Amino acid sequence: WNEPIIFELSVPGRRGLIPPAPDEEIKKEAGDAKNLVPKGMFREQPPALPELDQKRVLAHYIHLAQETLGANLCNDISQGTCTMKYNPRINEELAAHPGIASLHPWQDVDTVQGILQMYYEFEEILKEVSGMDKFSLHPQGGAHAVYTAASIMRAYHRDRGELDKRREIISAAFTHPCDHAAPATAGFRLIILPPSENGYPSIEAVKAAVSERTAGMFITNPEDTGIYNTEIDQFVKIVHDAGGLCFYDQANANVLLGIARAREAGFDMCHFNIHKTFGTPHGCSGPGLGALGVRDYLAKYLPFPTVEYDGEKYYLDFDRPESVGKIRQFQGPAGVLVRAYAWIRAIGQEYLKEVSEISTINHNYLQKKLQELIPEIDVPYAPGRRRLEEARYCWQKLFEATGISTTDIMRRVGDFGLQHYWTSHHPWVVPEPMTLEPCESYGKEDLDEYAAVLKHIRDEAYSDPEVVKNAPHKCASHKLADESALDDPKRWATTWRAYVKKKGRT
Amino acid sequence: WNEPIIFELSVPGRRGLIPPAPDEEIKKEAGDAKNLVPKGMFREQPPALPELDQKRVLAHYIHLAQETLGANLCNDISQGTCTMKYNPRINEELAAHPGIASLHPWQDVDTVQGILQMYYEFEEILKEVSGMDKFSLHPQGGAHAVYTAASIMRAYHRDRGELDKRREIISAAFTHPCDHAAPATAGFRLIILPPSENGYPSIEAVKAAVSERTAGMFITNPEDTGIYNTEIDQFVKIVHDAGGLCFYDQANANVLLGIARAREAGFDMCHFNIHKTFGTPHGCSGPGLGALGVRDYLAKYLPFPTVEYDGEKYYLDFDRPESVGKIRQFQGPAGVLVRAYAWIRAIGQEYLKEVSEISTINHNYLQKKLQELIPEIDVPYAPGRRRLEEARYCWQKLFEATGISTTDIMRRVGDFGLQHYWTSHHPWVVPEPMTLEPCESYGKEDLDEYAAVLKHIRDEAYSDPEVVKNAPHKCASHKLADESALDDPKRWATTWRAYVKKKGRT
Amino acid sequence: MEEKEKRRAHPYIPNSVPEIKEELLKEIGIESAEDIFGQIPEHLRLKRPLNIPKAITSEYELKKHVTDLLSKNKNCEEYLNFLGGGCWQHYVPAVCKTIMERDEFLSAYVGEAFADHGKFQAQFEYASCIGELVDMDMVNTPTYDWAMACATTVRMASRMTGRGKALVAESISPERLSCIKNYAWSATPDIEMVKYDPKTGLLDIDDLKSKLSDDVCVLYMENPNFFGVIESRGQEIADLLHSKGALLSVGVDPLSLGVLEPPAHYGANFACGDVQPMGIPMSYGGGLGGFIATPDEPKFVAEYPSLLFGIAETVEDGEYGFGEVLYERTSYASRDKAKDFLGTMAQLHGIVAGVYMALMGPQGMKELGEGLLQRASYAAKKLSSVKGVKAPLFDSYHFKEFTVNFDGTKKTVAEINKALLDHKIFGGKDLSKDFPEMGQSALFCVTELHGKEDIDILADALASVVGM
């Protein structure tokens, strides 16, 4: 659409919405609004927001929406590790029900028994799926849950008088960035172990890393390689023996539902990305829900309030003196919870394991297709072992042969009506990486389509490399003329007002 | 998106939705469904509908939606005579309220007082705006209202014993096609008067057309030329004197709200296209609402039931023995009514006349711009008289100069992110016609944009006629390879099954 | 009008900003809109402000006002509803709602295929799915409703045969009958009714024989008929008509076609019905849309008044395009010389019905139909257990709907239905006025929204209401 910035559409005097005016009696009684404000605090010049009629606002945002590739409308295998599922429409209808949309978080608990029951029952399901003893549904995303886990680890060691000493967190290179960043934010130092030839750290490395300074471990399994760490319980034991706690980042849990649990591996804490594994929408990156599960001995540290049931009534327990406190103002992103609850009830016992089975089957089928079609694709580490739900692929050979990099291919993928694919988290341990996660929401034809597109681009890399290098061509927008503008204080602009100033426009 | 036909996406076994199964007790009590059907009537082979998972169905229809240019998302001045207004989103929210969406038309009137009150009050507004004495909100579109008017005319003459004799309807060339087709369907013969140099028929022509065979007149004012017929009341009088009735097609009423009414011109009946003039959505062509108004002496003929008020309660009056009967199963497209009611209440007394004023100002501004920018554009008939809400333009000069026809330009317009424009109803009395209606929903910049696009295409007609002739280039699809396929029984296909058979596919 | 109010632009009227309005007037070269309206003769002008309510410009206040009015209604989510008979409370899938509310489909109109490709394809797919349901190759874009659809088949049949008499089964809805009489009059002024068997509710074939003559163009009947009765002798009826050169048009509930043979399988020439049960809210009867299907033969196709969206290849390789089949038939092209008339009808409802059929697929339609048969069977039995109540009245198989006779209760249907309101139940449609020969009978409808519990609640309420 080549849609202008909304400020460019502004025309003085236009109105998009008229707010309800107070009744005449109120106006009369209260008097002029200017006199209801301390001297000097009345804003004489209203904020310079854009001025548009309602149709224009609607049309503008519809155009922008149409320039966005949501998972519900495309083959979104692309965003590996993100588990881009179908977000059922019925769940949106339910989340819009006034019984959730119009609830205030401080209503008397007698008036919110329905939503508290949903919290409680969803927690029960998570407990069963993970083997943990108690969950908090406060965190609004995965990283938020990881941070909360780090807070709990901090409280645990503080309670034992060891916090000053225990400040080291052990993690692995293919574990998610937030497992490194969130503990660091909480005040820990990270020890990041490199992968062995299996794709995950060796037991020896873990042993070498622990000490009396060890606060704990934050780790994913499978990590983003899709390789299941079969020694995970030994890792946990080593850290436990050293006096640390173990947190299991389950962002990649989609393939282990009903298959294997955090408890059996010995973890003290784990989390689920509800917006990945339990089918709620990603919302352009939030709100999500990061459900944090802990074993009973850590339950007292969870953020307050917790949702409890006394046999007759659900209630919120604020009286938790050892809690790490609040990590968000209210008791979690409840709208996400409603969708997740509806999703798991629709899937149920009969199909939850099917989710994991189809996820691994889909992945292994796609991997086979890709490797058959494209000899240049490598899958480093642990040769011969099947990946579970995704793999970290490597385009190094193609890059060497043609100069076409994974970022070139990534941009070109967008030209085929697919979301452009995800390369990998930084740093790139695997060179020229690509990560695809064909979860259970995709059909065989989606997998075949994806493989065909990559094969096509691979052929182009030889026959017409420029077309790949200059991609995208058919996306909503093109390559930036100069990426460095984004790192240049004189040119970057995150607001229109800044852009106008820097460009010298009026 | 180049989206496949949904049958091409079908994979046996896929499910999009599971209907609720009856309770076990019901199944047990009722037994096998096959035994609940007369012999030979059970369909052993279920209908060969497509089989898709839910995400695929949703994605498919989102893609198709994105390939459709609704008025709420584009500059839709294009569809002249259609009054493509903004359809406020709040009205959609209201129409989805269970207080309308979940009402059954046969509910006891005590349980539908709210919707009946809305019928009643909306009718009051229409009565005031038109000067008619009673309205029917049964018809689902404008043509449906015209047909109902023709039914009433038939009943009127039948009651007077003159139906066998009075079978002629007088109309004008620029009046809408349905004003000719609907009376014909009702059993009348049409006498269609050509325009005089004013753009509408001469008084002499009307006088010459009436006789003892005259049943009535169906006419628009302004007709699609946008020229107001200043002699309209004399037309009416001539027909009345001849014993006929007069129906006023008010599809073009948007410019006369609060300005001039059907009553003052002497009409016996009139209608409003609610989906045009009162801002309800066109829905890809329905459901609309054609509100039919009549003078008191014709009220008895309206379809039953009518909505009445006894001072305390609203009720449906089915006891109308002289009614023409039903023209639709229930009492009208009530969801459209709710939207229209909300629209007129939002506009209200203060802004309804503004709607007409801005409509005529917008048109006259656009006409001026077009004629300034494009010397080849003519506006035939009544030179020097201002059109009201639209004009019938003529591209004949450009066609003669460049060979580019109005249909070429029409197709090319679509390439600019605008809805392609409407030429004119058939037959084309004005050669190479174009009809644009910039109603009150468009801003000055929309008018300027439109004029600029037409100017651009006009220039292309000289500089690069092929690009216009082969348009569209950037629309959702292209020109058909062979238009004649649609008129060829061996090739036409309105269903996929027919297409597959004719193509010899499987 | 307050001065202040006057100067605020309306959110729906961008150029109502006073400065912009002035600017436009200046560009046109006039003082005010009166300079344009002035050409209207004085005696035709309205010389006073319209006496209509003031503007509610705040969206919230507007919402509150309209919602308050709508909340005066009791709706079928609050009440247990057993009304059917032409408008039915079926489940509306969330995906159907989503597509119906998208602004693209909602606010589009008569754009052609290259601009509104998606609209054409969605309509084409709708027609294609209807074609599968009824097993016929030619399907129209939807007309107003089932009544308009069946009346249209009568007109089409009359033109095809050149005959002016139509037979109509008495067991159709009185509303549709009224529409047929009005709409078909100029084609078939002569309409004769064919009786139903008072015992079975089936078409009285002897009566049909007695009325079938060489000037009959068509018999219109329904299956299941208005009483929910499944007709079993369709082929026999079709053969009779065809033997006299007449045609058979059959109205169907599309939801029955997962379990019942479609009309084409027993010789019908036309199938028609309503799309409302397929994903479209009832909206007080506003959710209708009529479909018509026939064989794909020129003699049928030439007689459709509707737009017919056909598929064809475009100049781009492998691209489908769409267009209008035999456009010259239509009144848009040929005015009073056309086949009947055309206008804004119910295309949005067609699109949504297409979404519904795609979601349901063959298995969904079959499972749904089976469940409806079973529920109706259970419900009739259950209601019959109430003393004085007979259900069904007819000794036949029923789909979704069935008649209940209350003669044994000594109460009228009207009395019973009023009393049921206290139980928050909408009882069946009262048939006593339109079908007096059936005594105090009502037409009850059960859908997939009714669980056993709901039916049992109805039975208990009835027992308490009839007081026996």
Added chain:
Amino acid sequence: MEEKEKRRAHPYIPNSVPEIKEELLKEIGIESAEDIFGQIPEHLRLKRPLNIPKAITSEYELKKHVTDLLSKNKNCEEYLNFLGGGCWQHYVPAVCKTIMERDEFLSAYVGEAFADHGKFQAQFEYASCIGELVDMDMVNTPTYDWAMACATTVRMASRMTGRGKALVAESISPERLSCIKNYAWSATPDIEMVKYDPKTGLLDIDDLKSKLSDDVCVLYMENPNFFGVIESRGQEIADLLHSKGALLSVGVDPLSLGVLEPPAHYGANFACGDVQPMGIPMSYGGGLGGFIATPDEPKFVAEYPSLLFGIAETVEDGEYGFGEVLYERTSYASRDKAKDFLGTMAQLHGIVAGVYMALMGPQGMKELGEGLLQRASYAAKKLSSVKGVKAPLFDSYHFKEFTVNFDGTKKTVAEINKALLDHKIFGGKDLSKDFPEMGQSALFCVTELHGKEDIDILADALASVVGM
């Protein structure tokens, strides 16, 4: 698991069609998924089926089940609600709902600008509008909520100044204070509270002076503060802090910025707050999203943990593109070396808030703010007319919210609120536990949804409840 159930494909799992699953397994060359899962050591496997509820595969039954649960709640459409304090019941415009529900925005994630151009532009426009509201040039993509936003400004200030002590005004929400303590701990383990004046509710400047030292990095305060009190001495406070090399961070209600001076105008270095009041439903506190704004200076920009979407030209002439400003700052790029951490936060709410601000424009914000000032003023007066009730508790100007003291009624807030439930009223937030010095006080909130009638109903109900 029933055999029949097992063989039906799930609508959300396309390859759960048994035949397709088989085909894929065959292509992979294995018998079953167990051949893959088998690599997991036996002792780590779950060897029994999960004990979770059975699937509700029918969408209607699922809807009924969840709706029944949700209907157990009493919501703020049924009850008259006066709760605010961090989550407010404002009007949600229909256009906001429409955009929020569009699948494109709803189901997109981390695609980059060329593929998700619309998402980037919508976020950029959101940030641009916030920038106008607060009159600052740099704005982040939204974080979780206001609490996270204000805690982030403390961390940023600590890094910028290299100091480890933060001052926080006591007159902020206890929830946000708890978050600050948790989140800022590793940066500012030392947090000291600055008192409010018990008479006016304003910041106690003497107390501030006494606590302000050279190791203070920032003061975080709110305006209007948690009690709804409008702070008038912002510039004085800012000057004090700046004189010691410390920074000022101010939390604001964005809806106040049509009528109140933004923090930048009285010297604040950070502005932050929540987007929830701008078109996002409360959803039991789920509708939050935090914004942070600062000057566009490298020393500030370098410390943001958030993604920052910047505008830039593309290779196409005249085309805007977008990308991430200073990406290396973020934990996506630099893991434990980054500025704090980043993750899935609240971007959808940011987009919707952008739609809201575009709809409202300057005049809408001004009119709304004026009405909120007037309503709060009227409501406080009205409630004060109830014997034993004092409103507001503080002798100051209030925006939207104000404190009500019930000490004169001899009843606790808890008792009063319970009793108000019988009147279908949610009374104000009980402050007696968090602010015992205020006695039995509650925080009441009035919004544009409250008419005079609603406020009068509250006053009448209170009068009846306190029984005086």
